[in-house]
Amino acid sequence: MLRFLLRRSLGAIVILLIISAVTFFLFYAIPRNPALLACGKTCTPDQLAIVEANLGIDKPVPVQYWEYMVGIFTGRDYPIGHCPAPCLGYSFTDNRPVLETILDRLPTTLSLAVGGAVVFLVVGLAMGMLAAWRRGTLLDKSLSSASLVLGSMQIYFLGPLALALLVHNNQVFSQPKYEPFTEDPTAWFGGLLLPWLVLATIFTANYTRMSRATLIEQLREDHVRTAKAKGMSRSTVFFRYAWRGSLIPIVTIFGIDLGSLFGGAMITEFTFNLPGLGRLAVDSVTKSNLPMLMGVMLFAATMIVLFNILVDACYALIDPRVRLA
């Protein structure tokens, strides 16, 4: 286990280094000088040079990248402010370290992701199991068609529709907003309920279909037939033998989904006007806030890499043939 964690952490660092380098150099390939934006309309070459020095972009790009990476571990001082370690950059647009803004937005994204994931995982697996248990019946067929229809929906369609029907016209749900859990748990729950349900609807459909398909596949396995041949009841065969094997593909997809949701659910956050990381990323693009964008991307990448390691660790819990080394 220790060797596994060590090896995978090293791998993760390499991957994150590559991602950070590619992102960093890509931004500098953009033919737009951030200093020109910060300097304003009446900008003399002298002023521009001062601004460039302030931003730290007067040096060669590799040197800048090096300073950025060092800053993550040691913190950095900019002429206009201090950025404590781990410094993911300094946003000149709102004069504060990038990480502070990310941490401000993180609770919204985490609440949205965790709440949504709980709903779609529980409901999706339950529906999939139900369909597989009653396969071939009307119930199975209805669940399968319903999940096909819902799975083909998009949040930017379902979200505004739900808002119009269930909030503006009928007040079934309260207006979606983010209220910190620590301040008012009820408001937190009420404000996020609709976004959770809308986000979960689309995922639920996928999880229903996937868990049904893998369960049915597992039910055809030789060892599942053996369990039946030794007199195990239908539910034991189903839940103990077939279900266990169906978990591997589900855990794989769940890890990827949760990892990317932790990096921000852009469309959902936009639709329901929730100030999460996804909104932050989109806003940073429109405002050309490159340090912020760099920080958000690095954070999102870290989440995905982290969840990949967690998924691999879960394999070992599910399947004793998988050995972590």
Add this chain to the structure above:
Amino acid sequence: MTTNSPFLTVDDLRVHFSTEDGTVKAVDGLSFEVARGRTLGIVGESGSGKSVATQAILGLHSRETAAVSGRITLDGAELTGAPERVLERLRGNTAAMVFQDPLTALSPYYTVGRQIAEPYRKHRGASRRAARERAIEMLAKVGIPNPARRVDDYPHQFSGGMRQRVMIAMALVCDPDLLIADEPTTALDVTVQAQILDLLMELQEEFGSAIIMITHDLGVIAGVADDVLVMYGGRAVERGTVREVLAAPRHPYTWGLLTSMPRLTADVDKELVPIAGSPPSLLTPPPGCPFAPRCAFVDEVGDGRCAAERPALPEGRGAACHLTEEQQRTFYGERIRPRLA
């Protein structure tokens, strides 16, 4: 009950699968009997219906896709159409099964001890501890060294032969009266095959179970079976004791099986004679004898009888063939036996 009265009776068993292309008649009118303490060998090519027929005994086919008809009686109890609860109590308890490939037939997710103990707990109501003791006892009985330690290992930690021993331990844990072994040695090394067969025979002597041994290998049959049933295209084509069938086989299909089998004692330059053609379609079986399209003796019967009329399998010793018994004896003696020498 005397040892020779039939313990298992299968009468006119039919297993039909409905598929998109039509009804597959995997087993189409099969009858046989097995007595306590006896071993019935069922031989045939892949697709001859051996496995399908024996799985029907335990009711393993899904009721949605398979239509099973006929009569299966085990120890006086009618099994066809029996409710699932009854079959559950029977499976792994009165009648157990050993499958072909122990790698895929054991669950990779649970220890062998747990998998062996499970039917014992369910059928005997044993405590967790007692079932574990029993699992260790069974592992020792099937010859697994250090059973008290290996009981907590997973199937992938065993070799192929050891895994099949685990499978046998699991099948025998409730001391079943009937053991169905579906090609138990096909996936194993030749040296291990003999060990597994010896083990089965020893255990049969100890437990007095009836055994159905499914195989495509006449060598296995010669080694372990008391009686033989040769299957072709979902039906039995020849029946007899192992001595009768191997000493004087009657059906041209059985002859084909014998001449296509390599022997160590034979001249190395002697060519093996495969059975020409391929097994019959189970979807649209030919109207006459299912073996007729591949049979070299159709002309000896003449009149196109083989293609038109399905030969019946007589009671007891005999073959489902239009050749007269006299012809069967003559052709085997003159044309087939010399090739086997």
